[in-house]
Amino acid sequence: MGGDSAPDIVINGASQSKIRHPNLKFTFVGNKDRISSLISEFPNLQDSGIVHTNEIVSANAKPSVALRSGKNSSMALAINQVKSGLCDAVVSAGNTGALMAMCKIFLRPIDGISRPAIAAYFPTITGESCMLDLGANIDCDANNLVQFSFMGQAFANIIMGIKNPKVSLLNIGEEEQKGLDYIKEASLILSSMEDKINYTGFIEGDKIAHGYSDVIIADGFTGNVALKTAEGTATLVTTYLKKAMTSSLSSKIGYLFSRKAIKNFRQQMDPRKYNGAVFLGLNAIAVKSHGGTDAYGFANAISVAADMVEYKFISDLKEKLSKVNMLSLK
Amino acid sequence: MGGDSAPDIVINGASQSKIRHPNLKFTFVGNKDRISSLISEFPNLQDSGIVHTNEIVSANAKPSVALRSGKNSSMALAINQVKSGLCDAVVSAGNTGALMAMCKIFLRPIDGISRPAIAAYFPTITGESCMLDLGANIDCDANNLVQFSFMGQAFANIIMGIKNPKVSLLNIGEEEQKGLDYIKEASLILSSMEDKINYTGFIEGDKIAHGYSDVIIADGFTGNVALKTAEGTATLVTTYLKKAMTSSLSSKIGYLFSRKAIKNFRQQMDPRKYNGAVFLGLNAIAVKSHGGTDAYGFANAISVAADMVEYKFISDLKEKLSKVNMLSLK
Numbered sequence: 001m002g003g004d005s006a007p008d009i010v011i012n013g014a015s016q017s018k019i020r021h022p023n024l025k026f027t028f029v030g031n032k033d034r035i036s037s038l039i040s041e042f043p044n045l046q047d048s049g050i051v052h053t054n055e056i057v058s059a060n061a062k063p064s065v066a067l068r069s070g071k072n073s074s075m076a077l078a079i080n081q082v083k084s085g086l087c088d089a090v091v092s093a094g095n096t097g098a099l100m101a102m103c104k105i106f107l108r109p110i111d112g113i114s115r116p117a118i119a120a121y122f123p124t125i126t127g128e129s130c131m132l133d134l135g136a137n138i139d140c141d142a143n144n145l146v147q148f149s150f151m152g153q154a155f156a157n158i159i160m161g162i163k164n165p166k167v168s169l170l171n172i173g174e175e176e177q178k179g180l181d182y183i184k185e186a187s188l189i190l191s192s193m194e195d196k197i198n199y200t201g202f203i204e205g206d207k208i209a210h211g212y213s214d215v216i217i218a219d220g221f222t223g224n225v226a227l228k229t230a231e232g233t234a235t236l237v238t239t240y241l242k243k244a245m246t247s248s249l250s251s252k253i254g255y256l257f258s259r260k261a262i263k264n265f266r267q268q269m270d271p272r273k274y275n276g277a278v279f280l281g282l283n284a285i286a287v288k289s290h291g292g293t294d295a296y297g298f299a300n301a302i303s304v305a306a307d308m309v310e311y312k313f314i315s316d317l318k319e320k321l322s323k324v325n326m327l328s329l330k
Numbered sequence: 331m332g333g334d335s336a337p338d339i340v341i342n343g344a345s346q347s348k349i350r351h352p353n354l355k356f357t358f359v360g361n362k363d364r365i366s367s368l369i370s371e372f373p374n375l376q377d378s379g380i381v382h383t384n385e386i387v388s389a390n391a392k393p394s395v396a397l398r399s400g401k402n403s404s405m406a407l408a409i410n411q412v413k414s415g416l417c418d419a420v421v422s423a424g425n426t427g428a429l430m431a432m433c434k435i436f437l438r439p440i441d442g443i444s445r446p447a448i449a450a451y452f453p454t455i456t457g458e459s460c461m462l463d464l465g466a467n468i469d470c471d472a473n474n475l476v477q478f479s480f481m482g483q484a485f486a487n488i489i490m491g492i493k494n495p496k497v498s499l500l501n502i503g504e505e506e507q508k509g510l511d512y513i514k515e516a517s518l519i520l521s522s523m524e525d526k527i528n529y530t531g532f533i534e535g536d537k538i539a540h541g542y543s544d545v546i547i548a549d550g551f552t553g554n555v556a557l558k559t560a561e562g563t564a565t566l567v568t569t570y571l572k573k574a575m576t577s578s579l580s581s582k583i584g585y586l587f588s589r590k591a592i593k594n595f596r597q598q599m600d601p602r603k604y605n606g607a608v609f610l611g612l613n614a615i616a617v618k619s620h621g622g623t624d625a626y627g628f629a630n631a632i633s634v635a636a637d638m639v640e641y642k643f644i645s646d647l648k649e650k651l652s653k654v655n656m657l658s659l660k
Binding site (some may be wrong): 135177236257260264 | 392453454455468500502534535536537539550552555556562564565566569574575577580583585587588591595
């Protein structure tokens with residue numbers, strides 16, 4: 001029931017994602033009548049389950065309030081489906097803070113991880129990188145960043161299929177003496193673990209999109225600002241382009257000839273393509289969809305979760321983390 | 331002598347800027363022989379002065395080292411031209427940290443300002459905003475942000491000509507309870523001063539480019555990451571566009587028809603257009619050019635300084651700040 005257009009886009013998106021992943025089976029959590037009536041329109045969702053509740057977590061609820069009073073909310077019951085083993089992953093377009101808080105309480109962080117983080121894909125000139133944390137932890141210390149680094153490395157390896165992912169810390173300069181103290185401290189720790197992680201040093205904001213690094217690590221405040229600023233800039237540039245291409249008769253003719261190319265360009269920039277932020281560091285799979293996305297975007301968030309189930313992400317991550325001995329870092 | 335291609339682009343840029351501002355008179359600081367030989371190529375620079383030195387501040391020098399051993403560097407002598415009243419403004423493409431450190435020591439912060447900040451223009455859908463701090467102060471408290479807000483307000487008013495500039499704090503959400511403590515504290519202070527500043531609350535990264543706010547306030551770390559991430563994203567998008575427009579015969583024909591429009595689009599996105607970061611909060615005008623810019627970009631940085639001189643920015647800023655009683659905020 002979370003997000004701006006639930007449950008419509010959730011159910012429509014589930015149907016779309018099932019075309020790509022025919023083995024998926026869904027349990028929808030929320031108002032039974034609305035869900036049943038929507039499901040009836042999609043032949044491939046007839047095997048879906050429904051868990052009924054009329055309670056929801058509102059978009060602006062504080063996480064603490066959601067935790068206290070939201071035990072029967074669609075969000076809590078959906079997470080419980082995963083906790084109880086009835087489902088392999090939970091996908092929600094609802095309140096991010098509440099979802100993370102509930103996931104931490106119900107699904108628990110993996111041993112050795114003090115704080116789970118939010119990770120997402122970031123488009124680059126050479127392909128894609130992943131970036132974390134994007135807002136779960138606005139105040140971080142050096143060990144948090146180190147833990148994020150190992151979680152990001154595992155995600156890039158297992159899900160993105162990169163053999164020896166390059167991991168960098170987001171900073172305001174590439175030189176050793178630059179930046180905030182806890183980032184410099186994290187850099188020293190990561191540099192001392194070169195047999196366990198392919199740490200490539202600091203990366204500046206303008207280099208993220210170049211694809212020099214596969215995994216970009218930041219505290220949740222900085223990561224969130226960077227991600228959103230990138231989104232806003234992409235919108236700005238495409239707005240400028242649209243204005244330019246409709247500015248004269250000649251440019252309009254040009255647009256007709258390059259329509260297909262510009263459509264491909266738009267698709268490459270489409271934020272819905274990158275929808276689906278992963279909660280990394282929990283004992284189960286939880287994916288957060290953008291609240292304002294549509295069915296296509298929601299289907300992509302489901303795909304992220306489906307990939308993580310298929311590649312047995314959690315057990316593989318736990319195995320990788322056990323080799324690092326995260327507990328000694330705390 | 332600062333930046334990747336000095337003194338060539340500095341002198342070439344000065345000549346370009348003098349076409350726009352014929353009343354400008356330059357003093358170049360650095361190696362006399364190289365400067366004289368370059369000046370001889372530009373008829374409109376024949377009235378320029380030269381202050382000779384062979385010493386420079388290297389690009390990677392720590393600010394503390396530059397301060398200690400750089401007293402006869404081109405950077406220090408250029409700032410001293412302003413301190414002694416021989417020049418009205420200093421423009422440099424050199425080491426940012428060293429330039430800020432020297433400016434603080436030689437030119438001193440304005441009474442009531444504990445930390446000067448770096449401000450620059452940010453392109454938006456509706457025009458331009460200004461943003462600070464972009465890297466002078468990586469660790470900030472609430473009062474620093476409040477001081478930045480008043481300095482930014484003055485810049486937007488005096489230099490950008492905006493009557494009652496909207497000022498926002500960069501944050502990861504728009505709701506009151508979101509974000510880091512010192513940002514929330516700054517928000518409370520600014521909210522209590524509504525007769526003195528048009529404070530419009532928090533702004534998220536994706537809204538910067540929308541132009542909802544005229545002045546965006548952040549600590550130097552976050553501001554630097556946001557600015558650079560925006561630059562990187564703009565490069566990414568234009569790279570995608572270039573690839574798309576050369577992907578087929580049809581798109582290439584389309585490009586021919588829309589060449590002029592795409593050229594305008596590129597010009598609108600040109601980072602050289604926004605070159606020239608202002609050191610706000612000092613007793614004199616200092617502008618930092620990007621180290622990697624060319625003569626056109628350097629000319630724009632000079633224009634920023636020239637505008638500030640022309641609009642008597644420093645005396646106007648001091649008058650505005652005196653009305654706020656900054657000292658009571660410390």
